[in-house]
Amino acid sequence: MKCQLCLSEAKLCKSHIIPEFFYKPMYDDKGRMLIVPLDAEEKIRYAQQGEKEELLCASCEQHINDFEKHVNRVFFHKFAYEPTEQPGEGLIVELDYTKFKLFQLSVLWRASVSTLPTYAQVNLGPHEEQIRQMIINRTPGPPHQYGCVVTGLETGTDIPFDLILQPRRGRWDGHVAYRFVFGHCIWIYVISSHSRTHSRADYFVRKDGTMRFRIMHLKDVGFIVDELKRVSQRDDLP
Ligand SMILES: [Zn+2]
Numbered sequence: 001m002k003c004q005l006c007l008s009e010a011k012l013c014k015s016h017i018i019p020e021f022f023y024k025p026m027y028d029d030k031g032r033m034l035i036v037p038l039d040a041e042e043k044i045r046y047a048q049q050g051e052k053e054e055l056l057c058a059s060c061e062q063h064i065n066d067f068e069k070h071v072n073r074v075f076f077h078k079f080a081y082e083p084t085e086q087p088g089e090g091l092i093v094e095l096d097y098t099k100f101k102l103f104q105l106s107v108l109w110r111a112s113v114s115t116l117p118t119y120a121q122v123n124l125g126p127h128e129e130q131i132r133q134m135i136i137n138r139t140p141g142p143p144h145q146y147g148c149v150v151t152g153l154e155t156g157t158d159i160p161f162d163l164i165l166q167p168r169r170g171r172w173d174g175h176v177a178y179r180f181v182f183g184h185c186i187w188i189y190v191i192s193s194h195s196r197t198h199s200r201a202d203y204f205v206r207k208d209g210t211m212r213f214r215i216m217h218l219k220d221v222g223f224i225v226d227e228l229k230r231v232s233q234r235d236d237l238p
Contacts (some may be wrong), residue, residue, distance in 0.1 A: 091213075
């Protein structure tokens with residue numbers, strides 16, 4: 001089998017598309033998370049781990065793990081941020097630009113090479129090869145090259161709640177964009193040659209290790225409200 005990242009013939013690992021540590025907050029006390037299929041005909045089920053697929057050799061798994069370790073630390077252990085003058089905004093500091101940017105790209109790229117139905121809308125075309133080279137060569141490029149805008153999600157309650165949604169392709173501010181939801185955040189990647197001119201280009205992670213981010217309440221995010229409504233209307237909810 002051919003590793004999708006280094007392209008060599010090797011025994012492949014079952015690789016996550018979205019790292020397992022982002023699934024962890026969704027497990028109940030029995031170690032299960034609820035999966036609600038988009039297809040209303042398909043039954044709601046439980047899973048005990050995030051979706052995986054044979055994509056990478058062991059050495060490429062390690063290569064990407066280095067970026068993931070940094071992001072795990074930032075999200076779950078040492079979140080450093082400063083409030084800004086803008087209401088509903090913050091500035092994450094102390095990021096490792098190379099690792100954070102390549103982590104972002106690795107999720108997008110894995111979703112694009114994946115054959116799992118969940119990631120059907122992510123298809124990077126010619127950008128897939130360019131991003132593969134950036135990942136394997138550890139070259140994150142300038143901030144606007146495949147920049148990603150991150151918005152933190154607030155629930156407004158102490159009840160633990162997290163969700164991962166199927167990534168979608170769409171347009172944002174005239175640019176092709178892919179939207180992911182995981183880790184209490186919305187991640188929107190801008191895929192275009194003139195991303196420098198995007199209205200939110202100032203929110204892409206910067207080389208000095210800072211990143212502006214907005215914070216929104218779940219109930220103010222239309223597409224999440226719609227998803228939650230769709231789920232609540234199912235009659236097979238446990
Ligand atoms: Zn490999």
